[in-house]
Amino acid sequence: MRDLEVSEHFSRAALATAFSQKLTSRRRFFGIGLSTAAVLVAGCSNNTQPDNVSARTSPPVQAQPTKAISWPKTIKDLKAKPGLIKKFNDVFTMTSISRVSLLEGKDGSRRLAICMYGNSHQIQLIDPMSGSSEKVITLPHHLIARGMAWDSIGRTLYIGATNGHIFAYDYDSEKIVDIGPPTPSAGSLYGLTFDSTGRLWGGSYPRGIIWNYTPKTKKFVRLPRIDADMEYVYSLAITADDRVYAGTGTNSPKVVCFPAASPNKRTVLNLPDLPKTGFVSQITVSGDLVLIHATSVKTHLIWNHKTKKLTTAALPMDERISSGPRQTGPNFWLNQGSLYSTDSTTGKDTKVGPLNVDSPEQIWVADGNVFVLSRTGAAATTHRFDLETKTSTVQSTTQLSPAGVEVRSLLAHSNGKIYIGGFLGQGIATLDPATNKRWQSPDNVAPNQISGMIQWDEGKIFIGSYGSADIIRFDTSRAVDGPNAFKLMERLGDKYDQSRAIGWAKNENRVFFGTVPDYGLTGGAMGIIDPVTDTIEHVYNKLIPGHSIVGLAANAEFVYGTTSTRNGMGIPNTDGDAKVFAFDLAKKKVAWSRKIPGHGAAMSPQLVDDKILAATIEGIVVLRASDGVLIHDHAFTGASTADKRPGWLDANLKRFGDSYRFMHCAEGIVYAVDFLNGTGHRISDAGQTGTAMAVTDDGRVFISHDVDGIAEISPGPRSKS
Template structure:
């Protein structure tokens, strides 16, 4: 075990980050040879945000109601907050992690949680009385991610894993782990886990199985779920016993519908609770009711009458407030001191760090900001809008983006999607695609920015039936329509090329344009869409192709004109762009910058930018970017986490940075790049 260095996060830390965001202090990060080396200027964090994706409520020994929260960022943070005041009672960074996985509270008050990336499967404990935070282990059971911890009556912690769909337990009395093994060869995740009448129930995905395991013997049985409930279900994402019922959340069915199993009869209820978001159901209140957020409204399931009823929540200010946030990942029934006593309230913590409360007796509400310090979010999408400014999307965020002003290089925070993937311009408007479900928003930058209204939602291709698409990485305007290249859903191979009319919302999906491959990069010219593919499909899928392809698609004829293997070792062909004299350029996973004839796909020139074995064959390659710089006669490109300048005349390669993910050229000619968290201004050196 490793005890972490702890302490409150000072306000000065946040102030320093904000100062860094505005500072323009130039420093050569890595330089090409020549009289004037390239300069890479760090403009500070691309996006600062509070991003609570895991939360659990509890009561301290003195009766203080608290919420424990993990805020994703670089690094992730763990905070204990007083629910009634929003004050931070304890806070610490979690070095080596950027993402939380679960938080659960044992009967003795001990908090267990998991965090990861780049750390693998980190398991932690926190003692609220002593404020001792301990890293128990990492890479638990040889796994990468731990999911949905739950504690049995005898104090043992159980959780699921990825990528081998295991169930594992941890005994805090002995410090021993027990590996119950992979639950199925058909799925990579045990994503949900709950304790049901002393058994450990585990739900898998993206092939759904529901198992009940005897924690002593390890013997198990499969719990059968009626076919009527399993329609368009690939995952069990939540399991919670409330009274004599088990509430089971299903995905993607209906946006996380919840099915109810009556333990006394073994029968599943005919009705479902629709569209239950990111939170488990609350504990029961004094009337035996457990609460969920269904379609954004607080809804009660009565465990005594097996009935679902509404509350007065819809008539308060809370729905409108929460609609502006990505989600609420933790809700609970609590008795709060002051005006709420002795009546109970439902309390929640939103992704933005707002603690909200709804009093079950009076209908009164409150909203207060929790003192959770922001962290740099992971930069994910990068593109240029019609105003010439660069726009940046965040990875699994609380709904954050940013804009880099082309004139001043100032970074402005914006509201955005949970995860902004591809960003481009079409028909004079800004296009932002997002995950999950392959979503498209389009915005008029002459109007005020109000995410959800402007940019407005235009399309969700959707997980599950009928199209099974999840991430849009390739995007290009074809003039009258927008072309979208996608990676499929979890467990699926076969991306799609979608043509979208953003004015009307009409679209057509062409799946398996290149059989079994994802489409990750697109360009367009004269009625032809050119695309690069990746052999990898959705997460937890097995590739069916050995090498990626470059292809040309005739938009009017709706057919492939040609398909080319530019490198037998390429796991992806990304970073498509136009070079001089109309050549089509791309970058491959195995470190080749290739020029091709757009009429035939024939390779006319290759430059090796990195050793073939250094690339990631199974990556999607969405961050590969290529820009032709006519002034220097060179390509500016990112691939496999490096920033290159490739001089076309002599094929020399200069590495400008060994830690850079993406690059674009904005409307003023600035090269704007991002690494994991920060944004940079790149100035090319003299060519000599």
């Protein structure tokens, strides 16, 4: 469910959430099933205690200065200076499909609205019969399209975006209008669908609210929350007699139903197989049947809303991408090279005939045929299955336009290249800023969205990917070998309920990672990697109870960490302040931990002399490394921690070699700090920046820029010392 993180982006973002109709994608690696991915796991034991310090060494860690400075109590804010050197656009692109809607006209014509993962070319309209690409719908402000519903009477496509707003696209005039947010708190919208009266329904995150919109009156109606602690209404479907079924998340997910005309008459379905935490991730109506799928459930549930009986089907929902919703006639779906139909009254499955289609994205029925849209690379192919002759042909093929993806993570490699991870992106990309030469791994053989990464030596990068906190070794020398360049070391989501590895550090013989817990859960983990054998020696789960571990720094004796009170998505924050802690590698336990007063999150810690510097959304905190006591709290962004919910990647801090010069970014502000002289200045022309940032060995700064690009920025002249 990688698209869930879309909600993070605007509360990603993200973010999100992100999150796709391929409901088990968060349990996949290299685009293959979990059982296959298990074959890739090798040499990993999480119950083994760390070895003593060995003779194995990485390339030299940058030396610390031999002479400590007197740390300034205040930073003198100098006049803002320009620093933008060069922009690199569209550094990470994808042609992955998020969802597809069938647009049927009064004249019987049909078009497909293909919603892409990405921040450009978001929705592409094609004629599946001819294969022609007709229109591209671009949302403003680089927003991601999160859901769609087609009003055939008004010939309007309604789009849910990642700022929590609904956009209406008039098919004839090609005008797009922002009609606003269904709820003031909406960050992501889900389950868009119409009832028989023409009202648009949907769910939202956060606060888990069901809402509807009447196009004639242009008014939203918000229903009371299902539960006070329920953050998501993630799926929604409506029967022919206008009964609304809504699925929730993340704690104690459930399905509620009610008549659309009487929304206060709610009933909670008794579905014993739902998980304790997670999501009711998809609901589809087919005649009398309501098909329900929830995360971590290997079967999907079939609720007959006429007989009120519940049955189950053995096949997971991601293998039952169906032709629904259909009020009459059978529902068609694919599995393992065959087309099946399900009787919409009895639920009986029947094998129709052979139809070997990889990656089906949409199925619909018309004129005695079943049509299937699939994607291979950048090509969207429409297959036609004749129900009378039981034969199939390729109807058409359309080349999709790649969508630019938000840059989420950056790594400056010693080989001079910048390694890039994209939001909800599959794989990894590189940019050589000297030549503008680019490379990107195929999206079907690479990790999910990269949350964080670190270089060990010239040929080895360790990666943490979003979804199940996969820990992956990437051999840069074998990049052209596809999946053989990657090794899945461990899937932390399965054993430790973690979702992403964000914090990374290394000393001379080990690599360390810190994580954020899974949806609906609290408590991150810290892990230790032997980078020579590519094995995880130990995972310390829930190391700082109730806190996500979002930043790490290390020396030979200790791993220093910073935390966020932001838990897994879908639940409230832990009360109180973020913490800094020291983990004793010899004693294998936390030596001390201390609150960072006034801050809910502190990120990207840097170990400098006997101090720890960490980024907040306000600026930089300077902490004593011996016990974590706050020495100085420098604020220069103008942001206030009290006004914003703590996050995991809201700020970043990078050091220039072994100097006392740093670059900080948060809240769209890039700020250069010189602690030796006690001065700092804002980069005046940085533009729209994110928090992904990298500094090369020779002091060049690269930062995520204008959502789907990166920019090189000059920090200004060196200090006179």
